[in-house]
Amino acid sequence: MKHNIYDLFSGYTGELPELKDCPCDTERIKQLVSQKKLKRTRNGAGVPAADTREQGKMFSMAAEKSAAYHGLTGLVEPEPETDEIYILKGVDSNMKKNWRKPAVTAAACLLLVGGVIGGAALLKKSSGNSSAPEDSYYASVADEGEEGRRTVTIGLANINEASAKLISDYNRSQEDYWLEAVNYSQKSGRTLGSSYTDSYAEEFSLLQRDIISGNAPDIIAFDTDNMFTLINKGMFCDMFPFMDEPGGLERVDILPNMLEGFEIDGRLPAIGTEYRIYTAAAKTKFVGNSAENWTVDKFIETAESLPEGMHILNNASFLSWNGAYQDNRQNISYYALLKLMNDCVDRAENTCNFSDPSMISALEYSMSFPDKSNVLNAAELSGGELDSYSMAAQWALLNDRALVGGVYITGLGSYEGQQLWSEFGEDDLTFVGYPSSDGNGAVTEFQLLYGIPESSSNKEGAWDAVSYFISEGNVSKAVLDKQYNTRLTEKDSCIYSKRISWDSAKNTMCSGSGRLITQERIDQLYNYIQTVKVEPYSYGEIDEIIKEEVNYVLGGDCTAKQAAERIQSRCSILLSENS
Amino acid sequence: MISLKGKCGRRGEKIFSYACLIPSIVGVLIFFVVPFGIVVRYSVIKNPVTKEYVGLDNYKALVHNTAFRKAARNTAMFSAISVPLAVVLALGLAVLLERKIPGKSAFRTFFLSPLMVPTASVVLVWQVLFHNHGTVNQVAEMFGGEPVDWLKSTKGQVVIILMFLWKNIGYNMILFMAALSNIPRDMMEVAELEGAGAWYKFFHIKLRYLSPTILFVFILSLINSFKIFREVYLLTGNYPYDKLYMLQHFMNNTFNKLDYQKLSAAAVLFALVMIVIMAVLLILENIFGKDVEN
Known part of the structure; x- marks a missing residue:
């Protein structure tokens, strides 16, 4: 087994220790040094010479000259004759690269807070530089952990904390393979944020070059748009045969709707491990039981029969989109078109039908609302007004002042329960979703898809890593069932008037008061997650074209019919290019 | 004797002219013929990863x-x-x-x-x-x-x-x-x-x-x-x-x-x-x- 840095801190309790006060187990360190498991830093790239080699007392941390650092200085006498050279590398170095720049550019302290895990250590950047956000990075310890393992490479557009942790965890979980990341954002010289919201055009271009030159990684993990491009080129092998082999991850281990969504012509070229479901819900008393995944016509019919003074959209959940507090043509069109845009595209045939009457009627209905510039806007409100309107908007669904609220689901976690409770209270709710024509009103998003290129010389190793990611992700049936069963157990122990109390502070569902979720709602969520139709593949460019043309309609520059015709013209070209 | 000299001279001229042409030929080969050849090859394979020959399928x-x-x-x-x-x-x-x-x-x-x-x-x-x-x-x-x-x-x-x-x-x-x-x-x-x-x-x-x-x-x-x-x-x-x-x-x-x-x-x-x-x-x-x- 690899050594965990927690071993070095006998008193580690989960809080970030100041290293100077850190209760290090010096004997343990000495033991590791003698076993050559910990090695001394050397003067090399990114390592300050004077502070390491001359003092010769650092064992764990090193950064480049401009960075302050903390090591285990003074704890162990140097043993220059026996100590081997040791460098702690940066986040992507888990993957044998140099320090990730943000970790070292600021004169911030690097504190060792956890985990030499499978050859990786977690570093926490302290608030030494107030302008830099606190951030955690994983770093590798020399090449420890790689010995005797077969290397599997994974190409990522960007490595954030979550992906670095996943890689480290995988490397720690087994001893056959060593997963090594190829960070394309680093290759492109870009410093990207930790989120996956950036455009990865440059990174994808570099990946393409690697593919062409025969240096494709064993696993490619990119965003859906770029992965779809590669899938269309038939670059990935089918993962179903791996699943059908006994002993490993099987098809039944993955939520069936998720698996079905990724299947293309009976093959599984790529898969995402962490879904996000975007949908919408309304109180059943307003929409009836038959409104789940409603159509545009049903939406318009219901919206037109609302009582006086009741909004259609809960503007708290749709506020971030355009900053306006009342129903307006922008947020109505956004809500009405989000799913329809996808429904009009037949990805199998690479055709589209944006002249669909429901698309035109959704646009025309949106135009019956005022422009967002003519309604109450968050930016125009004073502090007090903003507070009162924010409160009103926040409780609009609960107080029957709005019909539909946006819902965001990633599992049966505390967030989902809190979200639904705070918006809908105890009333029965129906997942109306975004208006659709195929009875599926949810939009599913995956930040990363994993695929194994046909060219990989280590497909078994690649599948081993991908199957580990799947089993850890929320697409895993076991993960969802575990969440469900946990909720049930919690319910049993703290049931109160058929309700389960939710303590947000403790993040449990059974103690405290204020947040309530019923067993029926847990069941409803559990079933909904498993019945959502998953459509992971999308063409980002189609969305852009539609937004552009819809803006012309909303601005009064053309009619809904003209816009539909233009969208059809432009998108059909885009799709036919792929045929 | 004269004709032999003339022949040698012509051969020398020929060799010299071919030698002079070599840089141009190499340039044309590197910058035009070879890239075009690569393009033609790419047009008859399935994709750059598998490099499977598919004949005229891409053209069809x-x-x-x-x-x-x-x-x-x-x-x-x-x-x-x-x-x-x-x-x-x-x-x-x-x-x-x-x-x-x-x-x-x-x-x-x-x-x-x-x-x-x-x-x-x-x-x-x-x-x-x-x-x-x-x-x-x-x-x-x-x-x-x-x-x-x-x-x-x-x-x-x-x-x-x-x-x-x-x-x-x-x-x-x-x-x-x-x-x-x-x-x-x-x-x-x-x-x-x-x-x-x-x-x-x-x-x-x-x-x-x-x-x-x-x-x-x-x-x-x-x-x-x-x-x-x-x-x-x-x-x-x-x-x-x-x-x-x-x-x-x-x-x-x-x-x-x-x-x-x-x-x-x-x-x-x-x-x-x-x-x-x-x-x-x-x-x-x-x-x-x-x-x-x-």
Whole structure:
């Protein structure tokens, strides 16, 4: 087994220790040094010479000259004759690269807070530089952990904390393979944020070059748009045969709707491990039981029969989109078109039908609302007004002042329960979703898809890593069932008037008061997650074209019919290019 | 003995000339033949990863591809209209400016000025002119006409033909003016003495002497017509309205999508078509201009 840095801190309790006060187990360190498991830093790239080699007392941390650092200085006498050279590398170095720049550019302290895990250590950047956000990075310890393992490479557009942790965890979980990341954002010289919201055009271009030159990684993990491009080129092998082999991850281990969504012509070229479901819900008393995944016509019919003074959209959940507090043509069109845009595209045939009457009627209905510039806007409100309107908007669904609220689901976690409770209270709710024509009103998003290129010389190793990611992700049936069963157990122990109390502070569902979720709602969520139709593949460019043309309609520059015709013209070209 | 020396000399000359040719041959091989060979190879494999040989499948897929057919049709239509117009109008202007008319040099400068303006600025001006609320529509509305969304309707090609002519006529005109000044004066004087009319002189003398230039201008305009993609792209992006979608859009988008096989097949097919067109033009020029050149 690899050594965990927690071993070095006998008193580690989960809080970030100041290293100077850190209760290090010096004997343990000495033991590791003698076993050559910990090695001394050397003067090399990114390592300050004077502070390491001359003092010769650092064992764990090193950064480049401009960075302050903390090591285990003074704890162990140097043993220059026996100590081997040791460098702690940066986040992507888990993957044998140099320090990730943000970790070292600021004169911030690097504190060792956890985990030499499978050859990786977690570093926490302290608030030494107030302008830099606190951030955690994983770093590798020399090449420890790689010995005797077969290397599997994974190409990522960007490595954030979550992906670095996943890689480290995988490397720690087994001893056959060593997963090594190829960070394309680093290759492109870009410093990207930790989120996956950036455009990865440059990174994808570099990946393409690697593919062409025969240096494709064993696993490619990119965003859906770029992965779809590669899938269309038939670059990935089918993962179903791996699943059908006994002993490993099987098809039944993955939520069936998720698996079905990724299947293309009976093959599984790529898969995402962490879904996000975007949908919408309304109180059943307003929409009836038959409104789940409603159509545009049903939406318009219901919206037109609302009582006086009741909004259609809960503007708290749709506020971030355009900053306006009342129903307006922008947020109505956004809500009405989000799913329809996808429904009009037949990805199998690479055709589209944006002249669909429901698309035109959704646009025309949106135009019956005022422009967002003519309604109450968050930016125009004073502090007090903003507070009162924010409160009103926040409780609009609960107080029957709005019909539909946006819902965001990633599992049966505390967030989902809190979200639904705070918006809908105890009333029965129906997942109306975004208006659709195929009875599926949810939009599913995956930040990363994993695929194994046909060219990989280590497909078994690649599948081993991908199957580990799947089993850890929320697409895993076991993960969802575990969440469900946990909720049930919690319910049993703290049931109160058929309700389960939710303590947000403790993040449990059974103690405290204020947040309530019923067993029926847990069941409803559990079933909904498993019945959502998953459509992971999308063409980002189609969305852009539609937004552009819809803006012309909303601005009064053309009619809904003209816009539909233009969208059809432009998108059909885009799709036919792929045929 | 003498003949042997002569033979040796000729062989030496031959070896020397081949040696001199080597750098050029290597250059042509490296920069033209080998890349073209790679493109041809790419056009017959499934993808760069598996490199599986698929014969003419990529070509078959390409000719059945709706986007490619649309792009080819639009480009052919655009070139068929704009290239002859660019040649004829430039020739007409050159003939006009050959005469002694007032403000001749000002006109010449005026027609050449589009060449000096950067494309991005040109596109900006054309956007202002042909936008939905642009100058052209404002003028049309002033006179009771209906506004037209020029760049997002079937009338889009009119805009790019106008833009192409505006940009290229000046340069073509200068080439024709140079060619007109090279027509032998004595020939024209003889024709005048023989009582030939202006039309006769133009069609039977000038045009015959101009035929190599016409061919050159035609080829140049044809090549430039494929470059209109740049302006269309800046005006309307990767995916313009149907009628503005050109072959270069197809190529560019296919490249961005990593579809090198389709791209290579399209490039090879395009090269073949261009070779045929050039061959036809050269044959025509050979037929009509040979006697004049001799």
